[in-house]
Amino acid sequence: MTAGNTGRKRPTISDVARRAGVTKGAVSRALNSGTGVSTGTRDRIRQAAVELGWSPSYAARALNGKPLGTIGLVVRRSPEILDFDAFFPSFLSGIESVLSGEEHATVIRFVPDAQTEAATYERLFGDRFVDGFLVTDLRVDDERPAMLHRLGAPAVVVGAPEGSSDLPTITNDAEEAIRGLVRRFADAGHRRIAHVQGDRHMLHALQRRRHWEQAMREFGLEPGPVEYGGYTIVGGAQATERILARGGERPTAVFYGSDLMAIGGYSVLGESGLAIPADMAVAGFDDIPLASFASPPMTTVRSKHRALGSAGARILLDMLKGQEPPLSTVLTGELCIRDSSGDPA
């Protein structure tokens, strides 16, 4: 029974010492530095380690201060958001596309609160269990850049606005795409355009809102109502209900800060007998595979999740090799026009 593996104790450094007929100290010396023992003894110790299946390589690397080839990702998101997340799987596959063969690995932790978050960063890097971090979901007044600086941990911030951190930052710049969207709405005669914001504290959510507000003012429009949708389908549905329940003239278009929230909007608009785009024009953000299969197909701003992962990992690996990273790398969002936003007049 393979289940019996539990009973098979892992070989320890003592087992290696016993088999090689030497002291534990000699094993440590032979395996860590290779000095302080004779060549014959060292070979006997290494042979014993191989026979027992005791492989010291990562421990030895760590003892010598060499990087393990691990990238750390500490994610503070609620299980509700993770349950059906449009970002992390493709972001992880982007990271992975840069890690080579068996030499690297991603170490991931989901944490519930700020305290566990800080302790997790400290433990992972303090133990040198990871070589550096990709930092996502940067928040207003985020303490992580200062903390990582204090730890001396190499880190790259991914998906935050330019200049939002002293750490090297990869920005997903959607300003032009959002301006193009608002222009299109304005050209079609929309005057009241609502926004559903993903989160109150995450910089990427604030940035999308600001780009929308700027564009609205640029086209002579008053930024319409804003509701919060928590980046989930159900949150997007509830935000849409609140928009429809407001007094005064109803908006005729909604820009959702994520496609998933817009899908929640589709559902509520359908139940309310409002046709998309005739009664309410809709646009999302992300361009998840679902967007083009929604009914009607969804206009959205394409965000390059996989490219964010690969660019982040590449810069971090370069830093670990001692290269000076670019302080700012900008990927550009792209407006994908489909049926849900209607035609310009």
Place this chain on the structure above:
Amino acid sequence: MTAGNTGRKRPTISDVARRAGVTKGAVSRALNSGTGVSTGTRDRIRQAAVELGWSPSYAARALNGKPLGTIGLVVRRSPEILDFDAFFPSFLSGIESVLSGEEHATVIRFVPDAQTEAATYERLFGDRFVDGFLVTDLRVDDERPAMLHRLGAPAVVVGAPEGSSDLPTITNDAEEAIRGLVRRFADAGHRRIAHVQGDRHMLHALQRRRHWEQAMREFGLEPGPVEYGGYTIVGGAQATERILARGGERPTAVFYGSDLMAIGGYSVLGESGLAIPADMAVAGFDDIPLASFASPPMTTVRSKHRALGSAGARILLDMLKGQEPPLSTVLTGELCIRDSSGDPA
């Protein structure tokens, strides 16, 4: 500039030795075993390590054969499937719910092929970088159980049929739920019920198909056409196109092996002018949050992704403590009736 962290070399065991005024061998002995050096020297070495920020705990644990508290997950899936995956984020959050505080971490690798997959398992466990594995997406003739046995690696198979592996297995048993679905279709008068299978080789895909076939025969129906949808939205759309393009009488119901494939089906059925459920009844599998927000809301079989993660992690952690694991743990799928499957007659 924090970017300058790249220039700050990590403290090595040599740095600790220099600061403490001892040999590297003495540092190894002091930090690994605590023996072979005087108490005063040991304290001086530990103090130097603390001052330099050199934390030996995980390396020392490894050198002594102690578990690091890491769970390994090696995922062989194409980037296309990962781009918008309904399983992994909530599965990971289930694993995470069991890992305690800062003591544990999940090490994840995505691999493109069988060769890299095998090498990755061997490297991660050979180096004792992970304590054990959760094994997902078990395939026909999967070589991983035998390989993990050979490595002596504690491992739990998640989401495969009972008895499909010598490793402890957590099964997502949907037999009753799928029978209930087929019964409902049969009661409504459906005679030709198609199936869209996710994958040709993954056991969970084969299992869903077999339960559908068994139930069809049980209710006196010939299992209808089967198409493959690759577990993606676009694959589900293409499979639906193939079902509609077949000669002979068209099926009146389709059971999709995943909700995402069913969403692809919704799109193609809509474009073909076929109403759900009047012209084609539809059911999915998973119960992702999207299912209840689809139009019409989707009948599906609820699969407990998060519970699979938490059960897998709990059993693996118990194994690492030396407990004998249950060879089979069964979670039961649940039929969620919504509008897409229509009413029984």
